[in-house]
Amino acid sequence: MILECSQNMSHLSMFWYQQDPGEGPRLIHYSTDVRSTTRGNVPEGYSVFRNKKENFPLTLESASTNQTS
Numbered sequence: 001m002i003l004e005c006s007q008n009m010s011h012l013s014m015f016w017y018q019q020d021p022g023e024g025p026r027l028i029h030y031s032t033d034v035r036s037t038t039r040g041n042v043p044e045g046y047s048v049f050r051n052k053k054e055n056f057p058l059t060l061e062s063a064s065t066n067q068t069s
Contacts, residue, residue: 003058014056016048031056 005014012033017025028042031050045061 001060003060005056005058006054008054010053012053014050016046016056016058018042029058 005016007014014031015027016029018028019025027040028046029037029039029048031037031048034050034053037048037050047059047061048056049059050056
């Protein structure tokens with residue numbers, strides 16, 4: 001499953017967070033520029049790739065009902 005994240009304001013930084021019920025948001029991946037991504041506190045099965053400033057998709061390798069983003 002791929003979750004899309006896009007923006008049209010020319011920001012360099014983009015972020016993905018995960019929030020479980022009853023918990024605060026947890027940074028799982030972020031990007032400060034094209035082709036530059038950093039892994040945060042992320043469980044296995046999540047990956048990102050950024051080849052355009054506007055897009056930062058998150059891929060869930062094997063989505064299950066208890067995964068959130």
